[in-house]
Amino acid sequence: MSRIAPFLRRTPSVLMAWRNLGRNRIRTALATLGIVIGVIAIAGLGMTGVALQQQATSNLGGLTNQVSVTSGADSPEDGVTTAQVADIRNLVVDAEVVPQRTDRTTLSTRSGAEQVVSVTALSEASVLYDPVRGATPDRLRAGALIGQETATRLNLEVGDPVEYDDALYRIQGIVTPQQGFGGGAGLVLPQSALDEEPTYDSVTVVATSGSQARAIADAIDAEFNEADEQIVSVTDYASVQENIGSFFSTLNLALLGIGLISLVVASVAILNVMLMSTIERRGEIGVLRAVGIRRGEVLRMILAEAVFLGVLGGIVGAGLSLAIGAVLFAILTDSPWLVFGWSSAQYLLYGFAFAVVASLLSGLYPAWKAANDPPVEALRG
Amino acid sequence: MTVIELESVTKRYESGQETIKALQSVDFTATRGEMVTVIGPSGSGKSTMLNLIGLLDTPSEGTVRVDGRDVTDFSEDELTEERRSEIGFVFQDFHLLPMLTAIENVELPSMWDPDVDRHERAIQLLERVGLGDRLTHTPEQLSGGQRQRVAIARALVNHPDIVLADEPTGNLDRDTGQTILEELTRLKETENIAIVAVTHDEQLMDYADRVVQLVDGRIQ
Numbered sequence: 001m002s003r004i005a006p007f008l009r010r011t012p013s014v015l016m017a018w019r020n021l022g023r024n025r026i027r028t029a030l031a032t033l034g035i036v037i038g039v040i041a042i043a044g045l046g047m048t049g050v051a052l053q054q055q056a057t058s059n060l061g062g063l064t065n066q067v068s069v070t071s072g073a074d075s076p077e078d079g080v081t082t083a084q085v086a087d088i089r090n091l092v093v094d095a096e097v098v099p100q101r102t103d104r105t106t107l108s109t110r111s112g113a114e115q116v117v118s119v120t121a122l123s124e125a126s127v128l129y130d131p132v133r134g135a136t137p138d139r140l141r142a143g144a145l146i147g148q149e150t151a152t153r154l155n156l157e158v159g160d161p162v163e164y165d166d167a168l169y170r171i172q173g174i175v176t177p178q179q180g181f182g183g184g185a186g187l188v189l190p191q192s193a194l195d196e197e198p199t200y201d202s203v204t205v206v207a208t209s210g211s212q213a214r215a216i217a218d219a220i221d222a223e224f225n226e227a228d229e230q231i232v233s234v235t236d237y238a239s240v241q242e243n244i245g246s247f248f249s250t251l252n253l254a255l256l257g258i259g260l261i262s263l264v265v266a267s268v269a270i271l272n273v274m275l276m277s278t279i280e281r282r283g284e285i286g287v288l289r290a291v292g293i294r295r296g297e298v299l300r301m302i303l304a305e306a307v308f309l310g311v312l313g314g315i316v317g318a319g320l321s322l323a324i325g326a327v328l329f330a331i332l333t334d335s336p337w338l339v340f341g342w343s344s345a346q347y348l349l350y351g352f353a354f355a356v357v358a359s360l361l362s363g364l365y366p367a368w369k370a371a372n373d374p375p376v377e378a379l380r381g
Numbered sequence: 382m383t384v385i386e387l388e389s390v391t392k393r394y395e396s397g398q399e400t401i402k403a404l405q406s407v408d409f410t411a412t413r414g415e416m417v418t419v420i421g422p423s424g425s426g427k428s429t430m431l432n433l434i435g436l437l438d439t440p441s442e443g444t445v446r447v448d449g450r451d452v453t454d455f456s457e458d459e460l461t462e463e464r465r466s467e468i469g470f471v472f473q474d475f476h477l478l479p480m481l482t483a484i485e486n487v488e489l490p491s492m493w494d495p496d497v498d499r500h501e502r503a504i505q506l507l508e509r510v511g512l513g514d515r516l517t518h519t520p521e522q523l524s525g526g527q528r529q530r531v532a533i534a535r536a537l538v539n540h541p542d543i544v545l546a547d548e549p550t551g552n553l554d555r556d557t558g559q560t561i562l563e564e565l566t567r568l569k570e571t572e573n574i575a576i577v578a579v580t581h582d583e584q585l586m587d588y589a590d591r592v593v594q595l596v597d598g599r600i601q
Binding site for chain 2 (some may be wrong): 012015019045274283287291292294374379
């Protein structure tokens with residue numbers, strides 16, 4: 001204290017505020033704690049939202065270059081027609097078009113185990129599936145592919161037969177689906193297995209890049225749909241990204257709202273502390289006014305106390321939030337350093353700024369009241 | 382030379398339906414180098430008179446002059462400036478700020494003036510009242526008599542024309558009170574200031590150049 005006193009002597013409001021806060025350390029600590037909690041609520045919750053959003057976005061990575069086309073709300077058909085698939089094929093260059101039909105069935109084994117699985121009928125198997133064992137043919141014409149998980153559960157191997165709709169298929173490969181819209185991970189069969197259905201349930205277009213996928217989605221939309229008539233529904237990564245983005249901004253707003261409420265509670269606590277402490281020190285403030293300290297100087301002194309509480313709470317709160325954020329990012333995105341990215345670090349700034357501003361506002365009334373107390377009244381204590 | 386003057390000053394307080402006349406047509410002056418003691422029973426208007434002389438309060442009627450200037454209609458901010466530059470206060474219970482050291486308490490009245498360096502003056506004053514070795518002590522580390530000396534040093538730091546003392550010996554034992562009064566008497570001459578003291582203490586009257594008696598808000 002004695003070492004910083006010469007510096008503080010130049011800023012008497014700050015010196016007085018510092019000494020006054022030191023007089024009742026427990027009260028100062030409790031008021032600061034309120035602010036700390038408010039800052040953590042704002043910064044911590046804000047960063048949580050950012051971490052969750054980044055996790056969700058990184059999980060979507062495999063979808064970047066895919067477009068999914070399904071039957072639109074205004075389509076007279078129940079699915080995507082063969083003619084429409086032909087149109088799509090004409091429309092896109094340099095991209096794979098995978099029309100597919102889907103169903104569900106119950107697979108059973110000789111040992112009696114049963115599992116309900118999705119059935120996907122398509123021919124361009126290698127576009128959507130990676131082989132684990134066996135093979136995924138470019139054109140699936142006979143036999144079946146089966147998802148790794150289902151195979152493990154039902155103890156199925158390459159070469160085993162599976163039955164669907166009274167027909168037997170021999171398993172050609174055990175596969176995992178590439179991340180994306182197409183292909184369930186259950187049973188994959190040739191188109192012939194489901195070709196009694198007149199239309200396809202969906203068409204997956206796999207482009208070479210995200211921007212190409214976006215262009216294809218726009219082109220398909222323009223080709224089939226009018227402003228007021230949706231014949232096909234086109235979904236691509238970009239719109240999913242937008243949906244996720246808007247979900248998270250809503251979530252962030254809700255989290256920030258909770259944070260703001262705690263900061264409002266903290267500022268009420270500061271208002272209370274400042275009011276109490278100015279009432280307790282009424283006589284002292286009377287002495288200050290009597291010996292010629294101006295009203296503005298008393299005002300500044302008390303405001304400085306409130307701002308001190310805010311800055312103190314803001315620094316501690318931001319520090320703790322940073323630690324909490326680093327842990328969150330480490331868990332959700334495997335990289336604690338992402339916490340220093342602007343999208344999350346900005347909430348530290350917001351938390352700190354709100355703490356200081358809220359404290360300043362809470363200090364205004366007590367400071368004004370103390371400064372304008374007539375000295376004669378104040379001296380009586 | 383007259384430093385403070387009350388001319389037919391009346392102070393009324395509204396208390397519910399009643400109007401209380403705390404002071405009635407009081408005329409009073411104090412000049413440099415004299416100690417005036419105001420005595421009177423409680424409720425006689427001593428404190429009201431001290432508040433008016435100290436520019437802490439304004440009269441209902443009459444005129445207040447400081448160094449011949451009429452300050453009756455001054456705003457609160459103007460009165461604050463007058464108090465800062467012309468008047469020093471010494472209170473019965475010292476009224477030092479507990480979180481400040483002795484020297485900081487002395488510097489307090491000019492603490493917010495960046496241009497004024499009262500540090501040397503404060504050290505000098507504390508040395509003069511015998512506290513040269515207590516500069517960085519806080520009030521609670523000082524005895525009652527030492528605290529009142531710090532308060533006297535604080536009252537003098539801005540070179541005032543007048544020091545107002547409200548029962549300056551009221552919280553001190555007889556011997557300590559006596560040394561404080563000797564201190565004030567000495568300072569009145571070396572600093573060439575007027576001292577107006579309000580008291581019940583008969584001891585204080587022995588040091589007074591003049592005694593003014595107040596009864597029911599009138600000077601007898």
